[in-house]
Amino acid sequence: MAREHLATAITESLLNLVYPFLFKKRLTSKKAIISCIANEYHQIGGRMVADILEMNGWDSYFLGANTPIDEMVEFIHEIEPDMVGLSLGIEFNLPHLIQAVKSIRENFPELDIIVGGQGFRGDQTALLKEFKKVYYISSIDELEAETWSHANEY
Amino acid sequence: MNWRPRHGATQMNTEKKSFQPDVYEKFVEKSANLVFVLSENGKILKANAFANAQLGQDLQGRSFKSILVNFHNQFDLATIKESPGKSYPLNIKKPDGLPQTYHFMFEFTDRQIIAFGQFDHGELDEVQKQIIYLNEELSNLARELHKKNAQLHRLNQEKNQFLGMAAHDLRKPIGLVITYAEFLMDEAAPLLDDEQVGFLETIHRSSLFMKRLVDDFLDVSAIEAGKFELDLQPADMRHILDQSLQLNEIQAAKKGIALEVKKATHFPRMCMDGSKIEQVITNLVSNAIEHTHPKTAVTIHLQTTEDGITFSVKDQGPGIPPEEMNKLFKPFEKTSTQKIGGEKSTGLGMIITRKIIEAHFGNIWVESLLGEGTTVYFTLPLKKE
Numbered sequence: 001m002a003r004e005h006l007a008t009a010i011t012e013s014l015l016n017l018v019y020p021f022l023f024k025k026r027l028t029s030k031k032a033i034i035s036c037i038a039n040e041y042h043q044i045g046g047r048m049v050a051d052i053l054e055m056n057g058w059d060s061y062f063l064g065a066n067t068p069i070d071e072m073v074e075f076i077h078e079i080e081p082d083m084v085g086l087s088l089g090i091e092f093n094l095p096h097l098i099q100a101v102k103s104i105r106e107n108f109p110e111l112d113i114i115v116g117g118q119g120f121r122g123d124q125t126a127l128l129k130e131f132k133k134v135y136y137i138s139s140i141d142e143l144e145a146e147t148w149s150h151a152n153e154y
Numbered sequence: 155m156n157w158r159p160r161h162g163a164t165q166m167n168t169e170k171k172s173f174q175p176d177v178y179e180k181f182v183e184k185s186a187n188l189v190f191v192l193s194e195n196g197k198i199l200k201a202n203a204f205a206n207a208q209l210g211q212d213l214q215g216r217s218f219k220s221i222l223v224n225f226h227n228q229f230d231l232a233t234i235k236e237s238p239g240k241s242y243p244l245n246i247k248k249p250d251g252l253p254q255t256y257h258f259m260f261e262f263t264d265r266q267i268i269a270f271g272q273f274d275h276g277e278l279d280e281v282q283k284q285i286i287y288l289n290e291e292l293s294n295l296a297r298e299l300h301k302k303n304a305q306l307h308r309l310n311q312e313k314n315q316f317l318g319m320a321a322h323d324l325r326k327p328i329g330l331v332i333t334y335a336e337f338l339m340d341e342a343a344p345l346l347d348d349e350q351v352g353f354l355e356t357i358h359r360s361s362l363f364m365k366r367l368v369d370d371f372l373d374v375s376a377i378e379a380g381k382f383e384l385d386l387q388p389a390d391m392r393h394i395l396d397q398s399l400q401l402n403e404i405q406a407a408k409k410g411i412a413l414e415v416k417k418a419t420h421f422p423r424m425c426m427d428g429s430k431i432e433q434v435i436t437n438l439v440s441n442a443i444e445h446t447h448p449k450t451a452v453t454i455h456l457q458t459t460e461d462g463i464t465f466s467v468k469d470q471g472p473g474i475p476p477e478e479m480n481k482l483f484k485p486f487e488k489t490s491t492q493k494i495g496g497e498k499s500t501g502l503g504m505i506i507t508r509k510i511i512e513a514h515f516g517n518i519w520v521e522s523l524l525g526e527g528t529t530v531y532f533t534l535p536l537k538k539e
Binding site: 005015016019020022024043051054065 | 286291296
C-alpha cells in the first residue's frame with residue numbers, strides 16, 4: 001500500500017512538471033468537467049483524462065477524488081460544460097457511479113457523459129446501457145480520438 | 155509404515171508444562187506495547203523496555219500521571235478502578251514533545267496496578283489518509299494554479315495586442331491635431347481673441363499629453379509582449395546627452411530653470427541603443443524640470459567610472475515621501491508629490507525608463523529627501539565596441 005501511495009505521489013509530481021506546457025493552447029471553446037465519484041479516492045486516472053483534454057485544446061476542470069454528487073451537479077450548473085467525465089478506479093464503487101450518472105441525467109438530460117477507469121476492467125458497462133448519451137471510453141487513445149472528433153464537430 | 159526417530163535424535167517432549175513467570179516477564183519486556191507496574195497511588199514501580207524507549211528515560215519512581223500530556227488532568231485511578239476492563243485513550247508525552255495516543259487498560263491487584271498501553275493504529279491510519287488527501291489536494295491546486303496562470307498570460311497578451319493596436323491607430327490623428335493646433339497658433343493667433351488663443355493652447359497641451367500617453371502605451375505593450383529590442387551601436391555618450399538636453403532646455407527656459415550640466419572630459423565609446431538612452435535622459439530631465447521650483451536649477455552629472463558611466467539628475471522640488479518610493483516603478487502608480495506647474499503624468503515613464511536601462515544591463519535608482527528634492531541615478535556598464 002505504501003508503495004502504491006509513493007508511486008502515486010511520484011506520478012502526480014511528474015504530471016505537474018508538464019503543466020507549464022499543457023495549458024498554453026486553447027484550440028476549441030469546449031469545456032469538460034472530470035471527476036472521481038463519491039467514495040472513489042483513486043484520482044490519478046481522472047486527472048490524466050482532464051490533462052489529455054486540456055492538451056487537445058479543451059478547457060477541462062478536474063474536481064479530484066471523492067466528489068459528492070450534489071457538489072458535482074452544482075458545479076455543472078455553474079460551468080455549463082459540453083461533457084462530464086466520471087472516473088471509476090475500483091469496481092465496487094460502481095453503484096456510486098450509477099447514482100452519479102442518474103443524478104446528472106436528471107438535471108442535464110442532454111449532457112454527454114463519458115465514463116472510464118480501471119474499475120471497468122470486468123466489463124460492467126451493461127449497467128450503463130439504460131442511460132442515453134453515456135459513453136464508455138476504454139483507453140487514452142480512444143479518448144483522444146473522441147475528443148478530437150467532438151472538438152472539430154461542434 | 156513404522157516411523158522411528160533416527161538414532162540420537164531427541165524425541166519431542168509432549169508433556170504439558172505451565173509457563174514460568176520468567177517467560178511472561180520476557181514477553182512483557184520485549185513487547186511492543188507499553189507495560190507499567192504501578193503502586194496503589196500511581197507511582198511507576200516498573201516499566202518495560204518499550205515504555206522506557208518511547209518516553210526516552212528511566213521512568214521508575216515517577217508518577218504515571220506525569221508521563222501523560224497535561225490535558226488528562228481528570229485522569230483518576232480510583233474512577234478507573236470502578237470500571238474494570240474498560241479501555242482509555244491516553245496521550246503520552248514523547249521526548250520530541252509531541253503527544254502519542256495509546257489505548258490503556260488497567261488491571262488492579264491487591265497492592266499493584268498493571269497498566270497496558272496499545273498503540274493507536276487507527277490514528278496513524280487517519281493521519282496517513284489525511285496526508286495522502288492533502289498531497290492530492292495540493293497537486294490539484296497546483297494544476298489549477300498553472301491553468302489560471304496560463305489564462306492570465308493569454309489575457310495579458312490579448313490586452314497588450316489591443317493596447318498596441320489602439321495606441322497605434324490613435325497616434326496618427328493625434329499628430330494631426332497637434333500639427334494643426336501649432337499651425338493655428340502660429341498663423342491665426344492675430345485674428346483670435348485671448349479666450350480663443352487659450353482654447354487653442356489647451357487643445358495643443360492636451361494633444362501633446364495624449365501623444366505622450368500613446369507613445370508610452372506603445373512602449374509598454376512592446377515591452378510586455380517581449381518585442382522590446384535594442385539596436386546596439388557604438389555611441390558617444392556626450393553627444394547623446396547634448397541631443398537630449400536640446401529638447402529639455404526649451405522646457406526649462408519656459409519655467410526659468412537653469413540646467414547645470416557637469417560631465418567628464420573623456421568618455422569611452424560604448425555600445426548602446428542611442429535613441430533609447432536619449433529617450434531615458436529626456437524623460438528623467440523633463441521629470442526633474444516639472445518637479446523643480448521656478449528660478450532654481452536642475453543638476454545633471456555624467457561621470458565615467460571603471461565599470462562604465464553613471465548619470466544623475468537632481469531636482470529642487472518637494473521630494474518624495476519615503477513610504478511612496480516603491481510606487482515609482484509600478485505602472486500607473488503616482489506619488490502624492492505634485493508637479494510644480496501642474497503637468498500631467500502618464501504613470502508609465504519610469505517603468506519604460508527602467509526597462510531600457512535594465513535591457514542595457516544597467517541599474518537605476520532614486521534618492522529623495524522631503525523638502526530638498528529628488529535625484530535619479532542610472533549606470534550603464536562598459537561594453538567595448
